[in-house]
Amino acid sequence: MSEWCVAEPRKLTFDEPVTTLHVHVVNGTVNVVGTDEGSARLEVSDVEGPPLTVTQRDGTLTVAYDDLPWNGFLKWLDRKGRRRDVLVSLAVPTGTRVEVGVVGATAVVSGLHGRTEVKGISGDTTLVGLSGPVRATTVSGNVEAQALTGDLRLSSVSGDLTVVEGSCATVKADSVSGSIILDLGPMDRPTDVGLTSVSGEIAIRLPHSTDAEVEANTAGGTISHAFDGLRVSGPWGAHKVTGRLGTGDGRLKATTVTGSIALLRRPPAEDEPWDEGPWAEEPGSGGDSPALPTDSSVPPIIPSTATSDSPNSSGSPDSSDSPDSCGSPDGSVGRAAPAVPADASPEGSGAGSDDGGPGGTTPRTTDKKVF
Template identity: 35%
Template sequence: MKGWKVDRPQRKVFEGVRAVRSFTVRGRVQVVGTDDSFVTIEVSEVGRHPFYIRQHEDGLLHIGHQGTSWQQILKGRLSRRHAQHAVVSLAVPRDCPLDLWSVSAEVVACDSRAGIQVHNGGGGTTLNRLSGPVEVDTASGHVDAIGLTGDVEVRSVSGAVALYARPRRKRNLKLSSVSGDISVCLPAVSDARVHLESLNGRVSSQFPSVTPVRMPGHHRAKGDLGSGDSSVWATSVSGRISLISGRAEVFGPHDMAEWE
């Protein structure tokens, strides 16, 4: 295994990378897929604590602050006095799998065909033009996604989720939250089997075929759009769920039927 210490802004190029894993506390991580066969990392900002890059023999490229592990991120063991900050941009091959972990950094990923996993605490997550399977876990950070054509699963605690999707045959979109609001925007002509459910939050839809299902203590709506070949499943405990018909920029509670 080879390792590099990064304590100032710099740019590095790596050959033979088969997967990328990052652990970031604060700052920003942006990953863009390219047609190149190599990985380019540009660190434009780095705080008092150095940033480390390690290339394993199996092709895994690991980037992050020393002593930062996924166990620490999950258990919240990174205190303010150990605050670590970095702004990092990566250009990776489009088929390179990504595993991105963050405490409160902004995470951006776009133009990839590979599988992507994002685990974010309080930072926002932005996804664009991804064709591989996508899995996101977030605590309080928002999730904004557009142009995703593979299977998608998003799990949120209190962060808001906004997804613009074009359902395709046998494609599954599964979104869940505890208290975060969920907005799903689909083209006016879509093929999807839809299930929306919130225990205490309102459920709304702009599609006439997605109708309310009366159940004591639940707000639920179901229905098929077109042939119903794909699946859109959104559930929440207390967050609002909105199904929108239109363009990606149309995210808002206007012209909807609401069911108490």
């Protein structure tokens, strides 16, 4: 087993194969990105408080504190009052199995094919481009996921759960008071969706080609939908929507006690190429960039500077990186921006405009059925 003590900024490259990654930190940021390279790389840009311990044994790479075990989150609340804050970035092979545990820290995981599990208490979690099974559990932190294709399971107490451009065969999500927003893209396979909330609102946006048996229930909230194949029933304040969409091969079930439920239809225009939308290039404008508005009242668009989420390779550990030693090369780490959907809201009733452009988010008011 190899072991490193990291008490200040440092970079490490691991030549031995890495098949499993464990990261357990308190406060700060954790970035994990998949790479096609055979070796794993670690960059610790900031360490405040006790040092991190990095170990590698039998294909398992662990980045954690010695006094904080993976099992038992209550032990992560430091009774000695020591301030902890870290900025950690890792690049691992895409097939690596990843387990991340954070308390008050932001976790960003992207570009992996292996199983991914994230546990958090108050930090937000962002998941992007994952094709393997994903499970994320949080207490008060939000979970935002984009472009996932593997089976997905999300759980939260008060944090919001948001999935954009999901193509998952199975989606299970439950929350107590947080909202659940699910945007599903076109798929060529049946989908099994189950969403449960106590007081949080639920919004689901489905493509036109959806094939599913639908059942949505709320005891005290409202229900709105945009599909002709669905019907409403239920006495007094309770509402229930059932029906079949397409062939009914899949299943969609949403349940909330006092929250509202909205079933929205994904505009067909969102599947069209961008050059057919309202930002298409105007004749004579030249170049490949889309034409921008010429109205002088519109402020200029200033592009932001992109930063990398993955650490730069620094070569194999040299003599300063030997087990039980600490180095101090400086490094900088970019933070990945969370993927936030701009067009889904559980507070909406399903009404809106559908102008045929890529910005359309809800069905026409003539398609809406509100009960």
